[in-house]
Amino acid sequence: MTIPLLSELLIVLSIIQHKAWSLPLMKREGDGYIDDGESAITLIIVLSITVCSIMLGLLAVLLCALLRFALKKKYLALENTIPGSLDDEFEIEERLSELSPNEQNLYRSGQDFIKQYPPVNEELSLSTHLLIQEKGIEAWDFIPDPNLPNEAIFINNKTEVNFTNYDYQCSIQTNLPIPKLNDVYYFEAKIFSLEDPEHTTLSIGLSTKPYPYFRLPGRHHYSISYDSDGSRRFNNSFKLNEKESNVFPELQQGDVIGIGYRCRSGTIFFTRNGKKLSEKSIGGHIKGFRMNNIFPIIGSNNPCSIHVNLGQYGYVFIEANIKKWGYALKEGTRPPLPEYNSSNNDLLIESSNEDDDEIIAPPDFYSNAGYQSSIGSKKSFNDNITLNSLPPNPPTYESDDQEEDEQLIANTSNNQFLGVDEVEDYEARNRNSFEVTPDEEES
Incomplete structure (x- = not known):
């Protein structure tokens, strides 16, 4: 709308300029011309109009360039940082109407949760760094949210996540974020069991903390996920078009999904069964995802089992093994704990249960x-x-x-108290006691 107005203004200025140049500069008298004071004024007016028209043209070009830059920046913000953040309320309500009533309630609850509990963006403390140095990769652990039902998620060996929920969403995050001491960090998640792939939506990704525990990752700020239906979600709770929903292959039992994070550029990439996945069809990898604390997150709406490898084992993605993209060393500086076998193989220094x-x-x-x-x-x-x-x-x-x-x-x-017979008997016994026997003499 602004560009047509500028073009009309330039047309008006050109007409005025043409009329000004058509004015006579000298007054005709007889066969010749004589100078007229009005001619000088006319020349000044013409020159002024010309200069002003040039300046207005430059200003119009500058305004067009700024307008294009602003529109391009808005498009980048919608696609690569916070999708939907600049949309108006009418557009959000229109997109919500496409969802089921349950999904609408979950979306509003998730938005309220994020407003009430904003992401923690503080850097890791010194004590946390010392804990990682002491325990190594054993410092990371998946911890369910205390508000979840007790039977929703079970954890084995710190990184084996077992979902037992039926027909409701829930997610779980690690206790520690990505340390960001190296350039790249990478983890893999193997789908150990997937009972009902058609009705199960499994989401594996990264997010800030706290994140709505009753929502799958990739639906709210700030999170990204690889869903089991082959879609990539980035801060988007609404329905995806056909192009966005078929970015990646669909997940099956036994697949190994990898997620890498480049700390300097904030780039996130995905792998499947040891091969890096292309995202050119939707604009390339996510970039600029720079937050101080980013956590691995896994969510599901039905029973399944996921085994996560943060670096305690070898990766399926060979490049991650060669470049050592694990979250920490396999063994920290703390000495290993002793093995507690049966008492038959142990040396007991002292015991109170000894036999006679x-x-x-x-x-x-x-x-x-x-x-x-x-x-x-x-x-x-x-x-x-x-x-x-x-x-x-x-x-x-x-x-x-x-x-x-x-x-x-x-x-x-x-x-003094004995009789005569008793005295004689007593004296005889005393004599026998003082006599030395032959055996005693030999000894």
């Missing part, structure tokens, strides 16, 4: 001190030593003279 036969007897203190134990036969190491097994009368450490004096006093006190 395994108890080690203490050393024989009597033999070490030069005394003979009164227990009798020498006990083996497997015999029990208790309080009842100790000698009844432990040896004294007093002199022999003092012992004889105490024995004499004891005998004297006992003799």
Whole structure:
């Protein structure tokens, strides 16, 4: 509309210029011409009009260039950054009318979720970097949103995602984002099981966090996904045309989908079964997706099982193996944990559940001190030593003279209460006790 107005203005200026140049510059008198003061004024007017027309023409060209640049920038913004962000409300309502009532409610709920919980765009803290350095690739883990039902998603070995939901959407993200210390990062997801491919929509991609846990990736800002029906979605919840919906091959059980991210340019590319996929039909790879925190995300609306490889195993895409595009090292700086096998293969330093036969007897203190134990036969190491097994009368450490004096006093006190027969019997027994036998003399 602006260009026709400019053309009409230029036409009017050219007519005025033509009329001005047709005015006589000198007044005719008789056979000749004489100078007239009006001629100079006419010349000035003509020159002024000419200069103004040239300046207006340049201004019109400049306005056209700026208008084309603005329209081109708007087109790029719609296609490669935030599709639909510049559309008016009437166009959004028109596109929503093509969706089912359930999809409309999910779209509005997702938009409200993003407004209430904007993406976290802070860089990784020092403690997070130290955690990655310590644990390596084991630092990444898929964690379901606490608002999801308990039976919706199960996680095995941190990266094996099992969807058990029926006929409702849900998604899951990793606990840590892409570290962005290297130029390129890449991960692969293998479809381990897909029970009902015709009625299951599986989406694998990248997104910011938090993302609506009740929506598939690629539907809201800021997310991109490769859907199992072969479409590529980028911040688009509406129906796709035939060209956009058949960009990639449809996914089947056993396929391995790879997603790479170039940190400097913000470019995202996809692979399938070790081969990079072309996106020329829809304008090429997504570029300019520069956010501080970007997370791998997987979503589904029906049961399926996905095994994710962030770098803990070898990639199907050979280039990723050669250039080492994994998220982190396979092993961090932390030493490995010990293996907890059965106790038969372990060396127990101390145990409170030992058998009686395994108890080690203490050393024989009597033999070490030069005394003979009164227990009798020498006990083996497997015999029990208790309080009842100790000698009844432990040896004294007093002199022999003092012992004889105490024995004499004891005998004297006992003799005072004995009769004549008892005294003779007592003395006879004392004599026998002090007599030395031949065996004792030989010893």
